[in-house]
Amino acid sequence: MVSRTLTAILVMLAVLGALPGAEAQRPDKVPRIGYLVVSPLADPPSAERAAFLDGLRELGYVAGRNIVVEYRSAAWNRELLPELATELVNLKVDVIVAVPGAVDAAREATKTIPIIVPSLTDPVEEGFVKSLARPGGNITGPGWSAEGLTGKRLELLKEAIPKLSRVAILWNPINEGAKRQWQEAQSAARKLRVTLQSLEVRDPNDVPKAFAVMAQKRPDALIIVASALTTAYRPIIIEFATKQRIPTMFALKADVEAGGLISYAPSLTDTFRRAARYVDKVLKGANPGDLPIEESTRFELVINLKMARALGLTIPKTLLLQADQVIE
Numbered sequence: 001m002v003s004r005t006l007t008a009i010l011v012m013l014a015v016l017g018a019l020p021g022a023e024a025q026r027p028d029k030v031p032r033i034g035y036l037v038v039s040p041l042a043d044p045p046s047a048e049r050a051a052f053l054d055g056l057r058e059l060g061y062v063a064g065r066n067i068v069v070e071y072r073s074a075a076w077n078r079e080l081l082p083e084l085a086t087e088l089v090n091l092k093v094d095v096i097v098a099v100p101g102a103v104d105a106a107r108e109a110t111k112t113i114p115i116i117v118p119s120l121t122d123p124v125e126e127g128f129v130k131s132l133a134r135p136g137g138n139i140t141g142p143g144w145s146a147e148g149l150t151g152k153r154l155e156l157l158k159e160a161i162p163k164l165s166r167v168a169i170l171w172n173p174i175n176e177g178a179k180r181q182w183q184e185a186q187s188a189a190r191k192l193r194v195t196l197q198s199l200e201v202r203d204p205n206d207v208p209k210a211f212a213v214m215a216q217k218r219p220d221a222l223i224i225v226a227s228a229l230t231t232a233y234r235p236i237i238i239e240f241a242t243k244q245r246i247p248t249m250f251a252l253k254a255d256v257e258a259g260g261l262i263s264y265a266p267s268l269t270d271t272f273r274r275a276a277r278y279v280d281k282v283l284k285g286a287n288p289g290d291l292p293i294e295e296s297t298r299f300e301l302v303i304n305l306k307m308a309r310a311l312g313l314t315i316p317k318t319l320l321l322q323a324d325q326v327i328e
Contacts (some may be wrong), residue, residue, distance in 0.1 A: 055276025
């Protein structure tokens with residue numbers, strides 16, 4: 001009789017353990033991090049995702065051991081993002097890391113689960129947070145300061161190519177902070193006496209149109225304002241610019257490693273590593289609305305000398321000495 005009773009109790013405990021919510025009552029519950037991204041998930045991980053995982057590891061979190069990371073990738077199909085974000089919410093993850101480009105989908109999917117955004121750009125202007133010091137709501141993360149960057153990139157191009165007079169700018173007006181970057185470029189162009197040519201790319205159909213314009217009237221250089229679209233089309237943009245012998249200025253180090261000429265921006269890997277600290281604080285009970293958005297402090301200038309030689313350019317030594325990395 002005792003044996004049957006004990007068996008019944010054990011069965012009941014097993015059933016209770018399988019019920020929804022039973023896991024949440026366990027003191028040793030493993031935290032679950034949702035990771036929402038527009039781009040495909042590479043293997044091995046991209047430098048940014050690797051930096052995030054390294055940041056977690058430095059804080060004692062190891063994926064597959066004491067945390068679970070639920071990855072959801074739209075593989076460049078932005079229409080999938082709302083569904084993927086909802087999946088993460090339904091999984092009841094403890095925090096969502098929404099990579100830029102996926103922030104709107106995450107915000108629409110939940111107002112309660114903390115959302116950490118690596119490289120928040122213009123978060124107040126875009127309506128993501130109330131202020132940098134006290135974000136409010138459920139969104140926070142390390143800042144990725146874009147203020148003045150487009151103007152600085154134009155200055156660097158002028159230093160690399162002293163005879164620079166016409167510059168095309170490939171940009172998506174609907175992207176976060178893009179309009180302000182275009183205005184900064186116009187202001188810098190007036191000071192440098194450079195003529196700008198605006199090439200708007202709102203969807204994939206606009207890319208070949210922009211190429212046709214540049215092929216007809218070749219600019220002295222091309223600045224690519226970072227967006228999900230320009231990142232997806234990076235190989236095609238680089239191939240076109242190389243064939244047309246157009247020097248390029250990108251936003252990210254990875255763009256130059258892929259064949260672009262120059263990039264200047266906050267360190268994206270550093271920003272993703274810092275995002276891990278926000279995740280740690282939230283998992284330990286911090287309110288995301290109380291976590292200040294820290295601006296970028298580390299910037300990187302990367303120059304591709306191999307590409308410069310292919311374009312017949314001689315990069316001034318003064319500029320090379322400023323570079324954080326020179327690709328031979």
